[in-house]
Amino acid sequence: MFHQDTIVALATPSGSGAIAIIRLSGKDAIAIADSCFQSVKNNKLLKDQATHTIHLGHIVEDKRVYDEVLVSVFKNPNSYTGEDVVEVSCHGSAYIQQEIIQLFLRKGCRMANAGEFTLRAFLNGKLDLSQAEAVADLIASDNEASHKIAMQQMRGGFSSEIAKLREELLNFASLIELELDFAEEDVEFADRTQFKSLVDRIVFVLKRLIDSFAVGNVIKNGIPVAIVGEPNVGKSTLLNALLNEERAIVSDIAGTTRDTIEDELSIGGIGFRFIDTAGIRETEDVVESIGIKKTFEKIEQSQVTIYLFxxxxxITDLKSIQIELEKIKNRYPQKPLLIIANKIDLLDDSQLATLQQQIEGVQLLSAKTGFGVEQLTDSLLNLINTGALRNNETIVTNTRHYDALLKAFEEVQKVKYGLDSGLSGDLLAIDIRQTLYHFGEITGEITNDDLLGNIFANFCIGK
Structure with missing residues (x-):
């Protein structure tokens, strides 16, 4: 799967801009760049320049000048990929970008595959596999929390924790394997008391990492919040108030929203995806009925439900509100539910007091004036356990890591049971090997071409 040729790709977003960067990596990267580069002074060659230096000049072919550029030189092994890397900063015309890339292709480069620069960084030992995956998460991060987690993992916070446990377990595994060679002498090289202590610590760490996925997954992907209620209670007005823009159509006509409308908002560094749904009511309108059906589908998919009335x-028909609330609670008993009374600007203080007495936990809000919106966002934040994030603990956000952790946890539980029941060393060794295997899957000690292909295919070209 891994090629030793020289690759090229646009490292900045496609389209026109002020500046574009074209990246080359491979054993011939500097030589190919030299063949097209003409420095402004002294006709210097890039191959003779020190690593991590920048040079002003022109990209030329015969007598044709393509552009005035800055060329950055990074010599192996001190580069992102661990190979010779050249980055050409040219003007951001889409035409110039493509002309320079085509020139490099004619000179012997190959177009890079998705994520191939980071793949080479992994294969050359510049990053482990979990760090490489964190690069993609960092690029995709769109709020403070997901950015912080990706940075922590890219710096090796998660992988170093796993690698340390794997190394300690590997040391004990070696001693267990050694015992098998001296089975006839009936000796123990591995201190069983210390081994039990290590296994208990591994169980504790794995359980903490596995439990963190529930938080990490919603932080990474955004927390879906369904706004539901009867028609014309102000769901679309609330969505607009939260987003601070006219995103949804608002009118006095019941049933205006006939399909779900979604938009995202970062609150306290956490991404929330708000879903404005069609009003729930009995209707003979075919289109509106489809919208109401979708409303229940969105409640099913959401992490949090806001019931707005x-x-x-x-005040006038409390019974029907309570019936609707009971339906939602009974249908989704495990789902957090925020109960919001809208249009409170139309009630006096005594009516508001009555409302709060009759409906437990109700929050007061006026989507029209903005009153209560801040309290609502605070309530949403309180539903999310961000303690781990504040304490800088490792949070798992990757489904592949989560799956490997579950398998490692299952195997280490077998090791623990074997130790407690006095299982023979040869049987213990089998479970230990499996635990080490799943640890290795996370950091990349254990890998294959299909796995790498699946991971790096999700990267953007040029990274």
Missing amino acids: DSTKG
Whole structure:
């Protein structure tokens, strides 16, 4: 799968801009760049320059000048990929970008595959596999929390924790294997008391990492929040108030929202995806009925449900509100539910007090004036356990890592049971090897071409 040729790709987003960067990596990267580069002074060659230096000149072919550029030189092994790397900073015309890339292709480069620069960094030992995956997460991060987690993992926070446990377990595994060679002498090289202590620590760490995935997954992908309620209670107005823009159509006509409308917002560094749904009511309108069906599908998919009702109806028809609330609670008993009384600007203080007495946990809000919106966002944040994030603990966000951790946890539990029941060393060794295997899957000690292909295919070209 790994090629030793020289690759090229645009490292900045496609399209026109002020500046574009074209990246080359491979054993001939500097030589190919030299064949097209003409320095402004002294006709210097890039191959004679020190690593991590920048040079002003022109990209030329015969007598044709393509552009005035800055060329950055990074010599192996001190580069991102561990190979010779050249980055050409040219003007951001889409035409110039493509002309220079085509020139490098004619000179012997190959177009890079998705994520191939980072793949080479992994294969050359510049990053382990979990760090390489964190590069993609960092590029995709769109809020403070996901950015912080990706940075922590790219710096090796997660992989170093796993690698340390794997190394300690490997040392004991070696002693267990050694015992098998001296089975007839009936000796023990591995201190069983210390080994039990290590296994208990591994169980504790794995359980903490596995439990962190529930938080990490929603932080990485955004927390879906369904805004539901009867028609014309102000769901679309609330969505607009949260986003601070006119995202959803608002009118006095019940049933205006006939399909779900989604948008994202970062609150306290956490990404939330708000879903404005069609109003729930009995209707003979075919299109509106489809929208209501989708509403229940979105509640099913959401992490949090906001039930919004018209506070004026809460005073005049409290029973119907309570019935609707019971339906949602009974249908989704495990799902966090925030109960919001909207349009409180139309009620007096005594009516508001009555409403709060009748409906437990209700929050007061006026989506029209913005009153109560900040309290709502605070309530949403309180539902998310961000303690691990504040304490700089490792949080697992990658599904592949989560799956490997579950398998490692299952195997180490077998090791623990074997130790407690006095299992023979040869049987213990089998379970230990399996635990080490799943640890190795995370950091990349254990890998294959299909796994690498699946991981790096999700990267952007040029990274």
